[in-house]
Amino acid sequence: MNKIISNYIQDNKQGILDQWIDRTKEEADDRVVRLVSDRVFHATSKEFIDLIISNFKGSSEEYKEKLTDFAEKVVRLGWPLTFVTKGLHTFNSIVFEAMQKDEIIIPDNQMDFVIEFDRWAAPMSNEIVSIYSSTWERTVSLQKMALQELSAPLIPVFEGITVMPLVGTIDTDRAKQIMENLLKGAVKHRSEVVLIDITGVPVVDTMVAHHIIQAAEAVRLIGAKCMLVGIRPEIAQTIVNLGINLNQFTTKNNLKRGIEAALELTNKKIVSLEGAK
Amino acid sequence: MRIPILKLDDCLLVSIQWELDDQTALQFQEDLLQKIHETSSNGVVIDLTSIDFIDSFIAKVLGDVISMSKLMGAIVVLTGIQPAVAITLIELGIGLDDVLTALDLEKGLEKLQQELGE
Amino acid sequence: MNIQSCITIINEWDIVAARQLGRNVAKELGFGTVDQARITTAISELARNIYLYAGKGQICIDKLSEGGKAGLQIKAVDSGPGIREIRQVMEDGFSTSGGLGAGLPGVKRLMDEFYIDSTPGQGTQIKATKWLR
Numbered sequence: 062m063n064k065i066i067s068n069y070i071q072d073n074k075q076g077i078l079d080q081w082i083d084r085t086k087e088e089a090d091d092r093v094v095r096l097v098s099d100r101v102f103h104a105t106s107k108e109f110i111d112l113i114i115s116n117f118k119g120s121s122e123e124y125k126e127k128l129t130d131f132a133e134k135v136v137r138l139g140w141p142l143t144f145v146t147k148g149l150h151t152f153n154s155i156v157f158e159a160m161q162k163d164e165i166i167i168p169d170n171q172m173d174f175v176i177e178f179d180r181w182a183a184p185m186s187n188e189i190v191s192i193y194s195s196t197w198e199r200t201v202s203l204q205k206m207a208l209q210e211l212s213a214p215l216i217p218v219f220e221g222i223t224v225m226p227l228v229g230t231i232d233t234d235r236a237k238q239i240m241e242n243l244l245k246g247a248v249k250h251r252s253e254v255v256l257i258d259i260t261g262v263p264v265v266d267t268m269v270a271h272h273i274i275q276a277a278e279a280v281r282l283i284g285a286k287c288m289l290v291g292i293r294p295e296i297a298q299t300i301v302n303l304g305i306n307l308n309q310f311t312t313k314n315n316l317k318r319g320i321e322a323a324l325e326l327t328n329k330k331i332v333s334l335e336g337a338k
Numbered sequence: 339m340r341i342p343i344l345k346l347d348d349c350l351l352v353s354i355q356w357e358l359d360d361q362t363a364l365q366f367q368e369d370l371l372q373k374i375h376e377t378s379s380n381g382v383v384i385d386l387t388s389i390d391f392i393d394s395f396i397a398k399v400l401g402d403v404i405s406m407s408k409l410m411g412a413i414v415v416l417t418g419i420q421p422a423v424a425i426t427l428i429e430l431g432i433g434l435d436d437v438l439t440a441l442d443l444e445k446g447l448e449k450l451q452q453e454l455g456e
Numbered sequence: 457m458n459i460q461s462c463i464t465i466i467n468e469w470d471i472v473a474a475r476q477l478g479r480n481v482a483k484e485l486g487f488g489t490v491d492q493a494r495i496t497t498a499i500s501e502l503a504r505n506i507y508l509y510a511g512k513g514q515i516c517i518d519k520l521s522e523g524g525k526a527g528l529q530i531k532a533v534d535s536g537p538g539i540r541e542i543r544q545v546m547e548d549g550f551s552t553s554g555g556l557g558a559g560l561p562g563v564k565r566l567m568d569e570f571y572i573d574s575t576p577g578q579g580t581q582i583k584a585t586k587w588l589r
Binding site: 421431 | 468469471472475479489490492493494496497500501504559561562565566
């Protein structure tokens with residue numbers, strides 16, 4: 062049975078390939094087709110069909126290696142998973158319909174063929190999905206690490222004055238990390254005033270504000286003052302509209318004003334040297 | 339074991355060196371108030387550098403002793419609260435809102451002089 | 457693989473013993489200082505609840521390992537009066553003992569996962585888990 066299907070595909074390879082490309086292009090959303098050039102699309106399609114065929118013959122190791130290569134290539138190209146699984150499905154129906162047309166599959170043996178098709182298609186799509194998801198998991202964990210590395214440095218600018226610029230979206234995990242860095246750094250640098258600069262934070266919602274307020278309170282407990290700087294107009298608007306109360310700590314619109322205020326708090330002042338031009 | 343309370347000019351100095359259990363904390367509350375009464379000190383610095391955790395009970399005892407001292411005319415400054423302690427307190431929802439704090443003993447004494455001077 | 461050790465809470469000293477056990481296990485598992493403080497504090501709150509409300513109970517510390525993650529679970533079990541209004545005690549500021557009312561919602565915030573089951577007249581079971589980041 063297996064042999065019949067395999068031979069049939071081998072014999073009609075070009076026809077199946079052309080039909081597959083036509084039908085896939087038709088069904089796929091424009092996004093994918095536009096994403097890759099025609100040449101790459103054809104080459105990858107051919108590779109895809111070759112891969113499916115190699116499922117029938119050759120050792121299982123060879124197949125697995127090819128499959129991994131292929132899946133990784135597809136991930137790099139940015140093809141959506143649905144596109145690939147749909148492609149597999151399309152391939153199946155093309156072969157099935159063609160074999161029906163050539164009367165290899167007849168009502169009498171139809172059921173057996175359906176079962177046979179399913180027997181080799183299922184592990185294949187499982188394998189593709191699993192390679193896809195493990196590739197994604199790896200990417201996600203790498204990105205998570207990268208995000209943690211860029212998580213909020215603490216910069217001492219003057220004796221007793223430290224700045225922490227926040228960049229990017231803040232979620233609960235990151236907020237906790239930031240709070241730890243902030244407090245440990247403040248103690249290490251013996252900071253009297255800590256400025257949190259939120260110029261680079263795109264959205265300040267209730268949750269982000271809550272974390273910032275918690276951080277400010279914790280800073281007060283270790284014996285330093287916390288100041289929030291870099292509040293853009295739209296952020297001031299959201300804060301007030303959401304009814305978030307930031308009255309308990311000093312806020313300034315930019316880092317410069319914040320540092321001036323911090324200098325004042327620590328009894329320092331920047332003066333121009335006399336006679337300097 | 340009792341927590342030693344030292345007198346320095348018109349201030350009292352307390353350094354808590356080991357984990358507080360309930361009895362020690364309550365005993366400390368009593369001792370400190372007694373000492374304030376005896377010495378009529380007007381400032382207290384409690385250093386918590388060696389303390390690596392504070393639960394709601396100990397926080398309450400500390401908060402209470404600060405309010406009580408205030409009633410007796412002594413200002414209390416807490417110093418050296420560790421980052422881990424500060425974070426757990428805030429997450430527990432304990433803000434110790436009206437409490438004065440400073441980074442370390444030195445800064446704490448400075449702060450006390452400032453507050454008393456005003 | 458779960459390894460468990462338990463402390464029976466009868467008097468105030470057992471609270472100290474329970475949190476010391478928790479801290480040691482947390483240290484062993486490689487939790488940072490802040491998480492160690494969170495875990496120790498959570499144990500202290502839970503143990504104190506047992507001491508204050510149930511009179512007698514148990515705190516168990518489990519090492520968890522699940523799907524490649526390691527974690528620590530605190531289990532607080534007592535057969536005290538139970539909690540009639542779980543929703544109410546999980547609200548901030550609710551306290552029946554005159555404490556700061558930080559108790560259970562505070563513990564929930566300190567840990568990653570929190571589970572409570574209580575039957576009035578039969579007792580309370582609380583599980584709180586912290587995962588190693």
